[in-house]
Amino acid sequence: MGQWIVILALALVGQFVSDLISFPIPKTIIASIILFLLLEFKVVKADYFKEALASCKKHLAFLFLPVGVGIMTQLKSEPAMVYVKVLIIMIISTILIMLVTGVLADIIIGAQEKILGNKDKKEGKNE
Structure with missing residues (x-):
């Protein structure tokens, strides 16, 4: 509580x-x-x-309903334009999310390979 x-x-x-x-x-x-x-x-x-x-x-899905309703009421354009704007926002945000995720994955994989590569080299020298 x-x-x-x-x-x-x-x-x-x-x-x-x-x-x-x-x-x-x-x-x-x-x-x-x-x-x-x-x-x-x-x-x-x-x-x-x-x-x-x-x-x-x-209850996450239920909590997003007011957000969707709020977006629709805030956009005071014609209904057809609202859907076009929302569609454009969805496409751009999806592309940005994919780009950021890809770049971060490359950075993380590169860092892991560098760390594991250094670890393997150190272990190889000890033998």
């Missing part, structure tokens, strides 16, 4: 900060940044939120 109170408090602080600064940053992003800072500076331990996060993960 205490986990949900902390999460709700962070959401309220995010709302307050969002209202305080007149820059259009979503309150959920601000709350996420605050949570990240609390975790990074070890004010709160990540294990504290295990139960609440397990519950959120179980």
Whole structure:
């Protein structure tokens, strides 16, 4: 129960900060940044939120419905243009995700090969 109170408090602080600064940053992003800072500076331990996060993960699809509805209501264009914009965003974000994933995979594989290669060379010299 205490986990949900902390999460709700962070959401309220995010709302307050969002209202305080007149820059259009979503309150959920601000709350996420605050949570990240609390975790990074070890004010709160990540294990504290295990139960609440397990519950959120179980109902993840339901939690994304308000986001989809919010996107549709925020775009005040004609309905046909809304779908075109959303489709373009989906295509661009998918391509970016694929590119970033590929580059990161190459970097990680290269680092692993370098580490394992150095390890094999050291083991070969000892024999």
